[in-house]
Amino acid sequence: MLHLQTTQVLASHLDDQTVQSLANQLQGELIRAGDANYDEARAVWNGMIDRHPALIARCATVEDVVAAVNFARKHHLPLAVRGGGHNVAGLAVAADDGLVVDLSVLNQVEVDPQARTARAQGGATIGDLDAATQAHGLAAPMGVVSATGIAGLTLGGGFGWLRNKYGLSCDNLIGAQVVTADGRVVTANENENRDLLWGLRGGGGNFGIVTEFEYQLYPVGPEVAFTFILHDAEGDNLKRAIQFYRDYSSQAPDEISTIMASGIVPPEPELFPEPIHHKPFVLLGAMYAGEAAEGQQVMKPLIDFGEPLVDFSGIMPYVEAQKAFDADYPDGLRYYWKSLNLSRLDDEVIDRFVEHARRQPSVFSTVDLWYVGGAVKRGSASDSAFHGRQAAFLLSPEANWEHPEDDEANIAWLREFIADMEEFSDGSRYLNFPGFLEEGDEMMRAAFGDKYQRLQALKDKYDPTNFFSLNQNIKPSH
Ligand SMILES: Cc1cc2nc3c(=O)[nH]c(=O)nc-3n(C[C@H](O)[C@H](O)[C@H](O)COP(=O)(O)OP(=O)(O)OC[C@H]3O[C@@H](n4cnc5c(N)ncnc54)[C@H](O)[C@@H]3O)c2cc1C
Structure with a gap:
């Protein structure tokens, strides 16, 4: 019944051939409503969440992510992005009848022990990152539950057991690879697209899909x-x-x-x-x-x-x-x-x-x-x-x-x-914790205080059509 319903909605928008054209472009798997693993793929950590995306693209490469973004844009599908799937409000699968870009198999971590940096793919969990960095006696400040995704955590801030010494997770984000709304792959670091790096440090998933996070590491432990x-x-x-x-x-x-x-x-x-x-x-x-x-x-x-x-x-x-x-x-x-x-x-x-x-x-x-x-x-x-x-x-x-x-x-x-x-309180809140999508201009302005305008200008620059809207959303100015 559930599957029939979602298939019908999908069928009303896209024919099989069109959907197959996306599947053909992906190295990863395209999961559709009705597939044997659909229910497992749409489930997130929070048992309250029961969303029905039409398509779930389990991306295996950055090119897959680009293909999924271009497909969703072309066919006007709502698009959600799944990192670790631990957002309490279930934003990772919030695209009912739309497309989920699922990064869960993009979870590799590479450590440069000399430079004390790590590059982690967008679907890595804290546990993945900790395991790789601790092999070298290093760590990046992360959160306190190991199954949490580094993506949502870092993009929203990132409070953990090392924060007073080394700052939040977002403070230690020194570079990123991002797929933007128009399907470009851009780099953000101190030398390139510095404004974007600033926005990724706490501004959420508003500006693109981060396929790689680069962190500053510190000697910790073992x-x-x-x-x-x-x-x-x-x-x-x-x-x-x-x-x-x-x-x-x-x-x-x-x-x-x-x-x-x-x-x-x-x-x-x-x-x-x-x-x-x-x-x-x-x-x-x-x-x-x-x-x-x-x-x-x-x-x-x-x-x-x-x-x-x-x-x-x-x-x-x-x-x-x-x-x-x-x-x-x-x-x-x-x-x-x-x-x-x-x-x-x-x-x-x-x-x-x-x-x-x-x-x-x-x-x-x-x-x-x-x-x-x-x-x-x-x-x-x-x-x-x-x-x-x-x-x-x-x-x-x-x-x-x-x-x-x-x-x-x-x-x-x-x-x-x-x-x-x-x-x-001054009315501000930590946007990584809310259990329902907190919406409304007033709330978002309070959450970002005097940074809101700059974030909105950044949204205008990188996502003027608000393609990435299923998040704690900063709306473009017009
Ligand atoms: C059990 C638990 C423990 C937690 N502990 C802490 C803690 O110790 N400290 C702390 O600060 N927070 C903590 N949190 C909150 C956590 O930071 C947020 O829930 C965060 O959203 C989880 O990130 P995720 O990648 O797992 O989430 P997801 O649900 O996958 O995504 C969250 C949001 O980020 C967007 N997103 C995900 N991946 C990407 C990407 N690669 N590029 C662009 N956008 C993306 C999604 O679209 C969504 O809007 C905890 C949450 C849980 C459930």
């Missing part, structure tokens, strides 16, 4: 000191923990990048010991980007604070620490997230946080705080389109749950939470 401890958050403990986190993270050296999360220990025996199931917790997480033994000393206050429920901290391989959250975000669960840049984190803000956090309807949900400091804060506004360095903390409540019948309660919880925190 072993690092890593803190990942759940303290009891019963009663006043949560408020005290947030106060402690605020003070600790803002005074810590740049080597330390932190995350705090409040939640309820889920009843998952393979992850957590049974006696602590259903207990409220506060997670204090941190990595030390430096000598490991020294790191353990400096991070000790995070361990000593409060009453530990369970402690996963230690000196461990960097790639292992990079996977610490992986098991908490399985494919196919239902997810709805939002974010807000907080201008302050005083007691009034904390009380409001605690009030809403305590009401989480699902044991799988968490409320996360990311300290915004160090190299993130120092990053120059003129070097990147990313806007959000002015924040004191990034607030990111995550509703994560299992059953469709609980959709309404979880979504409502999160929306009320964010709405009630807006007064503590």
Whole structure:
């Protein structure tokens, strides 16, 4: 029924011969509605997403990407781009009845250990990049779940365990190969199309399909000191923990990048010991980007604070620490997230946080705080389109749950939470977290602040028809 419907829509637009002409041009696979692997190919990480593109071009080469772009443009098809497929709103497959340019098999990474740089194809995951760079004792700052795509992450910013020392992922993007709306393959770096490089550092997928990302690398690991401890958050403990986190993270050296999360220990025996199931917790997480033994000393206050429920901290391989959250975000669960840049984190803000956090309807949900400091804060506004360095903390409540019948309660919880925190923010948010497409000129202007105009001029230059619109969209000026 589902397949019949989508085939009909496709048939109404394009005949078989036309579709076959695209298939013939590709070295990779063209997946159509009705094919045996169609449902697997249209599925993304978030189980809430149920989109029906007509065609999925699993590109195996840059030429494939060019062919797919030219085809979609010629036939006026909506076009979505899939990197790692981890965008919470499901933007990777958002082209109902249109074409998805799926980069998932373009996932090779090449490292130049002398120059300390890496070139990664547009479909690589954080895990792919980490594995290749760590073979040389190097790393690029990435996010904290290894299955996330480097593409969406970098194009939107990229907060992770190395950010205070080395900046966001986008700050370390030093070059890119991009397929533009008119099917050209262009290079962006400090010498060529510098304006485009600026836009790719935080401006999202608005300007083209990035087939290759080039990163600056740093010596990291192979072993690092890593803190990942759940303290009891019963009663006043949560408020005290947030106060402690605020003070600790803002005074810590740049080597330390932190995350705090409040939640309820889920009843998952393979992850957590049974006696602590259903207990409220506060997670204090941190990595030390430096000598490991020294790191353990400096991070000790995070361990000593409060009453530990369970402690996963230690000196461990960097790639292992990079996977610490992986098991908490399985494919196919239902997810709805939002974010807000907080201008302050005083007691009034904390009380409001605690009030809403305590009401989480699902044991799988968490409320996360990311300290915004160090190299993130120092990053120059003129070097990147990313806007959000002015924040004191990034607030990111995550509703994560299992059953469709609980959709309404979880979504409502999160929306009320964010709405009630807006007064503590300048209205800007981190565009990599939202769980539905956040639209509207006003929201996008707030998200990019004084950079919006420059981004719009860049859109006018590289994508004046808004061919790449299924993203956090910056619209051309006319
Ligand atoms: C489990 C999980 C953990 C996360 N952890 C972090 C974290 O630690 N830090 C952080 O900052 N963020 C984090 N995020 C948010 C993450 O950065 C975004 O979800 C991001 O969009 C994921 O990128 P992707 O390539 O996997 O997504 P996709 O869904 O494939 O794409 C996301 C967007 O980017 C566009 N796009 C994808 N590839 C390309 C390309 N090659 N060229 C041009 N446009 C492209 C798509 O069209 C889409 O609009 C996390 C998300 C999840 C689900």
